[in-house]
Amino acid sequence: MNFHNILIKWYLQNKRDLPWRKTVDPYQIWLSEIMLQQTRVVQGMPYFFSFIKEFPTVKHLADAPEEKVLKLWQGLGYYSRARNLHKTAQYISNDLNGIFPDSYKELLKLKGVGEYTAAAIASFSYNEPVPVVDGNVFRVLARYFDIESDIAVPATKKEFAALAQELMPKDDNPALFNQAIMEFGALQCVPKSPECSVCVFNESCAALQKGKVNMLPVKSKKLKVTNRYFNYLILEDVLGNTLIQKRTQKGIWHNLYEFPLLETESIVGFNEVSKKAKEEIFPEYTIISIEDFNESTIVHKLSHQHLHIQFWKIKVQEKIENGIDSQKLKTFPFPIAIYNFIEKQEINC
Incomplete structure (x- = not known):
């Protein structure tokens, strides 16, 4: 059984019940992805429900005063996300007639939407076969394939994206693969002390065989505080x-x-x-x-x-x-x- 089949089988048995996984609405997926940047799911979930209740559509969000958006965001941190969210909602509502771009390249043009978020929306809403590479994906691939490239270096992201693209099934629900590898990193292949003895990849993971699990991925750059x-x-x-x-x-x-x-x-x-x-x-x-x-x-x-x-x-x-x-x-x-x-x-x- 190959990598993606083992991964997806694990995902279907272990995935969390998250509200944004029950929809292909790009608005809700975009909202969840922006909220979960630098934020744990358990922290972001109540905010997601509050926003969907208060702003059920992108037009409701666009029409709201910025202060109301910031007040609802209060406590989630990284407030530029909320300001960009509001401005992008206004652009989609007013300039795009309330219709989200439906491709990775067009989504990248939205304010506050980077490569990861654009890939997530394109994949989860439109099933476009584009890899979603976040910290979880870096960790899973670095360990499984024993990759020592420094993930703080921009070129490394392209290396990992290319590898994820190669592993992804192109014709058979690529969105499922993206969800699976992200979830695997979040629940199983965690940053510290993962339970490798019960991992479905414990016989094929290169880092485990070489005793390097806690050394990967490599990240040299540190923020100056x-x-x-x-x-x-x-x-x-x-x-x-x-x-x-x-x-x-x-x-x-x-x-x-x-x-x-x-x-x-x-x-x-x-x-x-x-x-x-x-x-x-x-x-x-x-x-x-x-x-x-x-x-x-x-x-x-x-x-x-x-x-x-x-x-x-x-x-x-x-x-x-x-x-x-x-x-x-x-x-x-x-x-x-x-x-x-x-x-x-x-x-x-």
């Missing part, structure tokens, strides 16, 4: 209202909301925050008191940045112009680190 230090200044006036602002600059959390921010070079204490607040950030207000909310600094880890966050409560004498109350506060889309703080503190703003 930057440390940043955020001090959020939570104003509170006599009415209990507070002040928030939109992050309009490019970078993390673009178009999400936050409290007024003092970014520093390192963790700072009361004296520096007090001085900056009074002299530079809120000179128009009479500050009554400043209180540190944190028992310890919160460290919020992003893929390329570690944010060291402190929250400071600042009571002011004057009424805050454009201030908002606690109920309205929760309707805005916030980064999850800030939203969790709001929930935890139940700020009386």
Whole structure:
């Protein structure tokens, strides 16, 4: 029995019951693929259901305000995915009459759709025989064939895609092969300590025979992590209202909301925050008191940045112009680190 037959037999016996596998609707498949980028299935599933309920068609998503999309996305991270999702929905709805491109090459032209996502939609919606190469596929093929090529190098992706294309049955449901190899990597050929003794390929896997399972795939490139230090200044006036602002600059959390921010070079204490607040950030207000909310600094880890966050409560004498109350506060889309703080503190703003 050849590779793809063994793989598909395993898949049919072990596959998870996932909602986007029960449809060939390109909208739902596109939505699921964008959500599952850098995200585990168990984390993405509730968001998928929420989006399908709120935006059952691409037109519903296109017609929604961006803030509503970001609010529904809150907590899923990598918010550029949500912004691209919204812009692409508008393009499909308005420029393509609500009809998704039906080929890999045309799907690649959509904003936020790379080679992997285009291949997934083309394969799962239109059964186009194009290989879907994600981290799971890299791992399965690298181990089975003992491939030591560095997967961080762009040329390696072409090497693996060519191999997957060669293994894929062209005339007999190529989408099934793609689903199977991805699922095998997700459930069986996992990154750390896979159970090779019960693997259907344990007699033919080259890495297992050579004792190299935990050495493959090879990935040399490592992200440089930057440390940043955020001090959020939570104003509170006599009415209990507070002040928030939109992050309009490019970078993390673009178009999400936050409290007024003092970014520093390192963790700072009361004296520096007090001085900056009074002299530079809120000179128009009479500050009554400043209180540190944190028992310890919160460290919020992003893929390329570690944010060291402190929250400071600042009571002011004057009424805050454009201030908002606690109920309205929760309707805005916030980064999850800030939203969790709001929930935890139940700020009386």
